[in-house]
Amino acid sequence: MHLHWIDLVIVLVYLGGTILIGLLARTSIKSVADFLVAGRTLNVQIGVATYVATGLGLVTVMYFAEEGFKNGFAPFLVGVLATVVFIFIGKTGFIVSRLRFLQVMTVPEFYEIKYTRGVRLLGGCILALAGTLNMGLFPILGSRFVVGFTGLPKEYVNYVMLVMVAVVVFYTLMGGMVSVVLVDFVQFLLLSMGFLFGTYAILTHPDLGWTNIVNGLAAHKGAAAFDPIANLDYGYIFIFYFLSVSLIGIVWQPEMTHVLSTESPKVARKMFWIQGLTMVGRAVLPMFWGAAAFVWVHLPTYGGLYADDGRFAMPEMISQLLPPVVAGLLFAGMLAAFMSTHDSYLLSWSAVIVRDVVSPIKAMLAGSAQERSDEGNWGGLTGEREIRWVRIIVVILAAFLVAFGTFYTPPETSFKFMYVTGTIYFAGCVGTIGLGLYWRKANTVGAYCALVMGAIAPLSFLILAEMPEVVPHHLRFLVENSNISIMSSLLLGGLGMIVGSLLTQKSHAPRPLDFAEME
Amino acid sequence: MEAQGWKTLWMVVFVVASALFWGTVLAVVGGGLRFARNLLGEMLVEIGWRKQ
Numbered sequence: 001m002h003l004h005w006i007d008l009v010i011v012l013v014y015l016g017g018t019i020l021i022g023l024l025a026r027t028s029i030k031s032v033a034d035f036l037v038a039g040r041t042l043n044v045q046i047g048v049a050t051y052v053a054t055g056l057g058l059v060t061v062m063y064f065a066e067e068g069f070k071n072g073f074a075p076f077l078v079g080v081l082a083t084v085v086f087i088f089i090g091k092t093g094f095i096v097s098r099l100r101f102l103q104v105m106t107v108p109e110f111y112e113i114k115y116t117r118g119v120r121l122l123g124g125c126i127l128a129l130a131g132t133l134n135m136g137l138f139p140i141l142g143s144r145f146v147v148g149f150t151g152l153p154k155e156y157v158n159y160v161m162l163v164m165v166a167v168v169v170f171y172t173l174m175g176g177m178v179s180v181v182l183v184d185f186v187q188f189l190l191l192s193m194g195f196l197f198g199t200y201a202i203l204t205h206p207d208l209g210w211t212n213i214v215n216g217l218a219a220h221k222g223a224a225a226f227d228p229i230a231n232l233d234y235g236y237i238f239i240f241y242f243l244s245v246s247l248i249g250i251v252w253q254p255e256m257t258h259v260l261s262t263e264s265p266k267v268a269r270k271m272f273w274i275q276g277l278t279m280v281g282r283a284v285l286p287m288f289w290g291a292a293a294f295v296w297v298h299l300p301t302y303g304g305l306y307a308d309d310g311r312f313a314m315p316e317m318i319s320q321l322l323p324p325v326v327a328g329l330l331f332a333g334m335l336a337a338f339m340s341t342h343d344s345y346l347l348s349w350s351a352v353i354v355r356d357v358v359s360p361i362k363a364m365l366a367g368s369a370q371e372r373s374d375e376g377n378w379g380g381l382t383g384e385r386e387i388r389w390v391r392i393i394v395v396i397l398a399a400f401l402v403a404f405g406t407f408y409t410p411p412e413t414s415f416k417f418m419y420v421t422g423t424i425y426f427a428g429c430v431g432t433i434g435l436g437l438y439w440r441k442a443n444t445v446g447a448y449c450a451l452v453m454g455a456i457a458p459l460s461f462l463i464l465a466e467m468p469e470v471v472p473h474h475l476r477f478l479v480e481n482s483n484i485s486i487m488s489s490l491l492l493g494g495l496g497m498i499v500g501s502l503l504t505q506k507s508h509a510p511r512p513l514d515f516a517e518m519e
Numbered sequence: 520m521e522a523q524g525w526k527t528l529w530m531v532v533f534v535v536a537s538a539l540f541w542g543t544v545l546a547v548v549g550g551g552l553r554f555a556r557n558l559l560g561e562m563l564v565e566i567g568w569r570k571q
Binding site: 052073076079080083182185188189192195196199210214218223226227274275277278280281282283284285288 | 520522525526529530532533535536537539540541542543544546547548554555559
């Protein structure tokens with residue numbers, strides 16, 4: 001074990017506090033809106049903290065570090081692009097203001113307002129599939145950090161994952177979004193301090209430091225470690241895709257939940273652009289740690305276990321650079337980061353499955369009217385039953401995640417896997433939400449076309465990458481690198497809505513939306 | 520761009536990213552702590568550990 005006993009005490013105190021918060025938060029849950037969007041009470045500061053905490057999970061730190069380990073500083077571009085897009089969205093209110101104004105609790109709920117219950121059901125199914133797959137690697141990545149950081153044998157990775165998921169499930173079930181917000185805030189503070197100490201330790205270490213890291217990367221990787229255009233993992237297609245997907249990616253339910261939990265559309269906009277300022281740091285700092293870990297394992301003095309494994313090398317390096325207490329604080333912060341991402345995601349995907357799949361099916365079977373009640377429901381399950389169903393789905397999803405993390409290996413890096421799976425949903429949203437909110441002619445047929453056409457390319461990539469031998473040799477490039485399939489799916493999602501809507505304007509008249517009273 | 524140009528650009532990005540990240544953290548800590556304190560206070564009242 002690399003950890004001092006004081007560090008273990010810090011971690012145990014933190015875990016105990018988390019469970020206590022979950023128990024306390026249970027008392028403040030009085031409605032489904034309390035459970036899923038914290039009663040829509042978040043102000044700017046707590047909104048920014050909780051949004052950043054969800055976006056800055058241990059998973060994010062691990063997959064950005066893996067990118068840095070593999071590609072050096074070239075992926076820094078990802079952070080720069082995301083920041084530019086987020087500030088643009090925050091300043092213009094693109095999508096976020098209108099969705100918050102419509103008072104939806106999940107993104108597919110918008111489909112029932114703008115289109116039909118059937119579109120909501122299909123959209124909910126696709127979102128749930130994309131979200132669950134996307135989250136599939138989260139627990140195993142978090143567990144690898146713990147194993148690398150503590151120095152436990154690699155064989156323990158699945159057991160550690162099981163324990164961590166069990167703790168998250170417990171307090172998410174207890175307090176819903178209220179406990180998520182509180183735990184997110186604690187994580188935000190701990191991880192921000194951990195980032196500071198970790199980065200300082202790397203920059204001041206005699207064998208590392210900025211100059212040594214740059215020289216080490218140049219010696220082992222050449223220009224590809226710095227030039228994202230020359231680096232085959234990136235290039236112009238990926239840059240264009242990333243800009244586009246960042247614009248539409250704000251409709252990702254776990255992040256959007258925080259926007260929908262704010263006091264008003266104005267607060268949502270402000271929260272968005274302030275947290276956007278942190279995006280470049282959230283990407284660049286862990287990538288820098290990963291690049292430093294690459295140089296660390298190539299030092300002649302390196303005697304660790306993970307010379308070729310970027311997934312374990314970064315936590316191993318950090319645990320050895322930091323002194324006791326500071327290491328414990330960072331470890332607790334990382335555990336908090338693990339939990340704060342999982343709680344938000346588990347809650348979000350469970351909410352989507354219940355509100356946008358189970359509840360619409362029940363409403364269809366009952367033949368109830370397609371209108372929203374005062375409680376925020378649409379004729380399916382009651383609020384109380386929705387909360388019960390959400391809790392059941394949280395447990396089922398957690399069991400799936402443990403199994404998926406144990407048996408699945410992604411075709412590319414974890415970072416690329418996240419974007420391919422997310423695009424199954426994002427691509428359809430280009431049409432259904434992007435055009436649905438801003439183009440008067442968007443209609444139901446267009447929405448069906450957008451959802452189906454958008455999901456085809458990334459799903460095909462994931463399936464065919466598992467059996468490339470069935471792909472003709474001259475098309476093999478399509479399953480060896482995901483850039484083309486994910487970029488084309490965004491275009492197909494938008495095209496599906498435009499063509500589908502224009503061809504059926506008379507038979508399926510678009511429903512108008514009124515934003516005249518929006519702040 | 521030459522390799523040296525990229526190296527300089529990434530150093531600037533690293534410095535700006537760090538400043539923006541920790542600057543934002545400092546800016547929102549106070550308001551976040553007040554919100555969390557109020558919420559915890561309400562919960563303690565709810566379970567009877569504290570009077571209204």
